[in-house]
Every structure is written in structure tokens, then in C-alpha cells.
Amino acid sequence: MYFDSLYALLTMDGHGFYVWTAYLVTLIVVAMTLISPLRRRKRFLQHLAAELKRNQVAPGGGASGGP
């Protein structure tokens, strides 16, 4: 490890602010790009499942072949 203390790692001889800002913003953007399609897919599947369930029950109330 190059830095001897946590303080040295955070400040990086005065460049800490720039380096950490760059890494933090990158982390946020990358996380957003990864998570948004996952959420979009999940929400779509839930939505479709609910819609299919409604359509199954709706026609005539049990006309789909209940006992």
C-alpha cells in the first residue's frame, strides 16, 4: 500500500478532493446504469403478471373452468 495512513489516503497531498469526487460520481453513474434495467425488467414482469391474473379472473367470474 502506498499511503501510510487513512488521512494520507483521503487527502492525497491536496488532490484527495478531486480524486474522490471523480470516483464517487463514477460509482453513482455506474450503479444507476446497472440498476435501472434490472428494476425496469422486474417492474414490467410484475405488471404483466398482475394483468394476466386480472384477465384470467375477469371473463364471467370463474368461466375459465372452476369446479
Add this chain to the structure above:
Amino acid sequence: MWSIFHKFGSPPWLYSISGAILRWLLPATLIALIVGVSWGLLFTSPDFRQGNSYRIIYIHVPAAVVALAGYYVMALAGAVSLIWRMKMADVAMKAAAPIGAAFTFIALFTGAVWGKPTWGTWWVWDARITSMLILLFLYLGVVALYEAFDNKEAAGKACAVLSLVGMVNIPIIYKSVDWWYSLHQPASIKFTEKSTIDPSMFYPLLLCIGAFYALFTCCLLLNMRAELLQRESRTQWVKKLATESGRN
């Protein structure tokens, strides 16, 4: 050969194979990213001229490289969908645009933050930076153009044409640091001659570039899967998938 081509045109096949790929590629990508970034941040020595600010290189260069590679993917997919009317290519083109925009934004933002302590300014209107800004607008333009059309077939065609016309920008970005004298330094990694970067900095950088490529692939596949489901929402395989996921 043709059977592979046909399989790529089959949404359920693409959906299941991309799921299988992501199951190992996504964890592998995250591990490579963590290792590469911590290597660059914690274990390399500072640059003799720029000090510690140079550590931004481990995200700036990979993001810029992948932002350009992403444009090839988008334009190529656009060309394929335009010429062969391949629907999956249209899906890939639409999926690539927002990811490319995200990576271009990262390259520009980290560049600005790196520029402040190194050049004394956040922004200069030099050739490299301006052409990268145009790249960002091209990506965002494709995203916006797709949304602007109600007819998605027309939207796909318009976006494919826009991304192909935008290819003009790519050689300008590559050559900008050689053609115009600017604050931005020329490339340190060269294929034809000896690189002007120390091996102790080069290896973590190479790992980060690889990890960013893998990250782009993961994002592209994730976006394509979400898009596939929505386009195929009336088909039997998507309905089956929805009822199965609803049960869990």
C-alpha cells in the same frame, strides 16, 4: 452459420443465453473493477509530475475508451437493422445509446475534475474535449430521437441513420490530440511503438480498461433483456415468464 444467425434473431433464445452469460459475467466484472480500482488507487506510486491527481486515469481512460467502443456497437447495430431489418440489432442499438451516454459523461466529468489540479481549469474548448462532448450529444440524440417517434420502426431507422452519420466524429476524437495542439496529452498507450507509461501504472490501467469493457457488455445485455420483454409482451414465452415470476 445460418442457424447461429437465426438464433440471434430469436428473442427467447437471446433472453436465456444473455441470462446465462450475465450470471458469471456480472460478478466477474464487479471483482475485476474492485481489484483494478483499488490497485490503481492504493498500490501504485504517484506520477512524478502530476502527483496523486493522476489516479483519476484508472476511470477516465477506461470510460473514454469504452465510450468510443460503445459508439461502434451502436452504429454497427444500427447498420445491421437498417440493411437486414434485423429486429434484435434494433434492440441492441437502442440499448447501447444510454450506456454510451453514461460512459461519455463519466469520461468528461472525470476529465474536468482531473483538469482542475493539473491544468488549472475545469474546462477548455479544445478539440479532444469538444469532440467528446459532441459524442455525448450524439448518444443523447439517439435516445431522444427514439422517444420522439410514435412509430417505433421509423424511430429505429432514424436513429440508425443518425448514429451512422455520427461516425464522422469518431476519427476526429482519435486524432484530435495529434491534429491540434491542446492541453490534452497525446495517448500514452501505443500499439506500434513503446508506450510512454510505466508498467507499474500500465497493468492496473489495462485491468480497468478490460473491466470497463465487461461492464459495458453487462449493461448492454441488461438493457437488451428489459427491452426484449417489453417488445415481446404479447408472446407466450414472456407471459409464461411473468406468471412464473409472479408466483415467486
